[in-house]
Amino acid sequence: xxxxxxxxxxxxxxxxxxxxVSPEIVxxxxxxxxxxxxxxxxxxxxxxWLWLQLICDPAIKRLLIIGTPESAKTTWVLAYAAxxxxxxxxxxxxxxxxxxxxxxxxxxxxxxxxxxAEYALTFPTVRPAEGMAWRxxxxxxxxxxxxxPGRLHPTVSAYGTGGSVTGSRAAWLIADDILDxxxxxxxx
Numbered sequence: 001x002x003x004x005x006x007x008x009x010x011x012x013x014x015x016x017x018x019x020x021v022s023p024e025i026v027x028x029x030x031x032x033x034x035x036x037x038x039x040x041x042x043x044x045x046x047x048x049w050l051w052l053q054l055i056c057d058p059a060i061k062r063l064l065i066i067g068t069p070e071s072a073k074t075t076w077v078l079a080y081a082a083x084x085x086x087x088x089x090x091x092x093x094x095x096x097x098x099x100x101x102x103x104x105x106x107x108x109x110x111x112x113x114x115x116x117a118e119y120a121l122t123f124p125t126v127r128p129a130e131g132m133a134w135r136x137x138x139x140x141x142x143x144x145x146x147x148x149p150g151r152l153h154p155t156v157s158a159y160g161t162g163g164s165v166t167g168s169r170a171a172w173l174i175a176d177d178i179l180d181x182x183x184x185x186x187x188x
Contacts (some may be wrong), residue, residue, distance in 0.1 A: 007032050010120050021083045030079040048076050055080050074106065077174050082113050084172055085155060086121035086123035089141045090129055091171035092153035095125035098177050100160035104136040106176055111139050
């Protein structure tokens with residue numbers, strides 16, 4: 001519990017001091033909030049550290065991570081997104097996938113993480129935004145659950161390939177498994 005308290009304090013201190021989300025913060029967050037199927041806290045392997053360095057680099061506007069299935073691409077990107085939401089709950093984000101149901105599954109996974117009692121210990125002021133949607137494909141959080149006056153855009157929107165994002169805004173976007181057999185099949 002001492003290690004967990006130290007990790008939580010490190011994350012909270014970074015937020016209080018307006019530090020950017022760093023690879024070390026995402027790794028600390030994952031150790032606190034995410035486990036393997038055996039219940040062991042996840043820790044980044046060497047290639048995960050590289051991904052986190054790239055994901056957290058504000059100079060990189062577009063990043064493509066290609067890895068084998070089951071290499072934890074989605075896991076680490078969702079850990080990053082959960083940290084960004086904890087630091088900036090009103091920044092709008094988009095999760096895109098090959099279909100609406102797949103995108104909603106990613107969104108629900110992230111929303112379940114954000115809704116957990118453990119997350120509330122790390123980010124105690126981040127709560128569901130009063131008066132805003134709380135659905136699988138669109139949900140919002142805000143500081144103390146009170147969105148700023150006039151807020152239009154959700155914290156997370158989920159879209160399938162070909163879905164309309166017209167009018168949507170995003171401070172961050174995750175495109176995860178956007179290609180499948182049907183949407184990549186061509187005459188060529």
